[in-house]
Amino acid sequence: MTDRTDQVLRYLGALREQADRDPGGAGSRLADALAAAVDAFHEAGDDSQALLLAQELIARQRSSGNWPDLAQALYVLGSSLDRVGAPDEAGAVLEECVSMTDRLRSGGFDTLGCAARERLSAVRANQGRMAEALELLASAVDGYRVMAEADPALYGAHLARSLHNQAMVQYATHQVSEAVAALDETIDVYHSLLNGGDRSVAAGLGRSLAARKEISTEAGLPYDEATSDALLQRVAALATPAGATFDPAPASHSSTDGLREAITPEEPGDRQTMAIQPLIPLPQVIQAVRLQLEEVTQNSGGYLKFEMGPIDLDLSVSLSVDSRAEGGVRVLVVTDSAGVAQNSSLHRMKLTLTPRSMEGPVRIGGDWEV
Structure with a gap:
């Protein structure tokens, strides 16, 4: 990932030089590249770099005086602040975005204004x-x-997604009948789009079907379970590539009273589902590394010794909510064959271990000197 990061940053640096020479021409390309890089770094787990780029984008667009571009940059920064867990700052930025889109539009609706409202609602x-x-x-x-x-x-x-989000907030506030009505409309809209072959539509429909079933079961409301299950099976086949699992409620979404919600807006897209993975507690991984390093440092009867340096581990980890864990979050290392829990999300972790002993540097090899 470091090579890819360096490549993106070098590209942005070249665009900055062009934009400084030609703000009118290269400036818009730099803005587009910055916005795309913010999303890319967030997806790669580098939230700090993503936030820095979002802040740079805002600074450049404020100085340009182009209000539509500034409104878009506000949405990017607000979304980035939301993702890094800064709700107060995110709310202030997104409120400015909503206010600006209201001033810019002439009595109609626009996607940016609706998206900003949806993100701010989350x-x-x-x-x-x-x-x-x-x-x-x-x-x-x-x-x-x-x-x-x-x-x-x-x-x-977009309409179906926002309706689903509305239903989840309504259910969280005990407006059960309103939530069911919103989900029914959501399912109708998604169903009308299903034949287009868009996997994100199929995934959205599956999420809404699952929520509708769970709400109906808990509230004792009538529900056509056979029809819904048949449609859910069809949706699973459309939304799931070979060798992956179908999760009708993505793990990144929070839950209320046991029901997974989707109150965080996401742009429609062909989002990949996560392959099934086994989970190993992080302490066990580190313990296994330590034991195996101890094995190689035993006397091998040779005459060469190698001084051991830092050991870098690049791991896929699953962060799951666990009230028994310190801090409420449990870190599990992912391998390649068992299932990831639905209340977890996957990230990359780079861990550096520096071996030390009471006698000084750790050495691999025998006890003989040359």
Whole structure:
């Protein structure tokens, strides 16, 4: 990942030099590249670098005086702050984005304004400000519904996603009948788009079907289980590539009263599902490394010794919520054949171990000197 990071940063550096010489021409290319790099670094787990680039993007767009571009940059920065766990700062930035899109539009709706409301609603919901979250989602749903009526193929998935998010907040606030109605509309919209072959549509439909079934079961509401299960099987086949598992409720989403929600907006796209993996506690991994290093440092009867330097481990780890773990989070190392829990998410971890002993540097080899 380091090579890829260096490549992206070098590319951005070259674009900066061009933008300094030609702000009008290369400036827009740099802005687009910065926004794309923010998402890429977040996906790679480098949130600090992503946030730095988002802040650079804001600074450049504020100085340019181009308000539509600044509104887009505000959305990028607000989303980035939300992802790094800075809800107050994210909320302030996204509120500015919503206000700016309202001023820029002329009585109509736009995707950026709706997306900003949806992202801000997630921040407010996670802060426990449910009334504000529902108001923001209702406005986003109204906007997407108008746009979807004009172009269902382009905006239908946005409408379905925001309806699902609205249903989850309604259910969290005990508005069960409203949540069921929103989910029914969500399922209808997703179903109308299903024949297009978009895997993200199939995944969204599966998530909404699963939520509708769980709510109905818990609330004792009528539910056509046979029809729903048949559709869910079809959805699983469409959304799941060979060798992967289908998760109708992505692990990155939080839960309320045991029900997985999707109150964090995500742009529709062909998101890959995660292959099944086994999980090993991180302390066991480090213990195994230590024991095997002790084996190679035993006297081998030779005459050469090698001084051991730092040991770098590049691991795939699953972070799962566990009330029994210190800090409420358990770190598990992923290998290649057992299942990842649905309440976990995968990340990359780089760990450097520096062996030391009471006698000084650790050496591999025999006791004889040359």
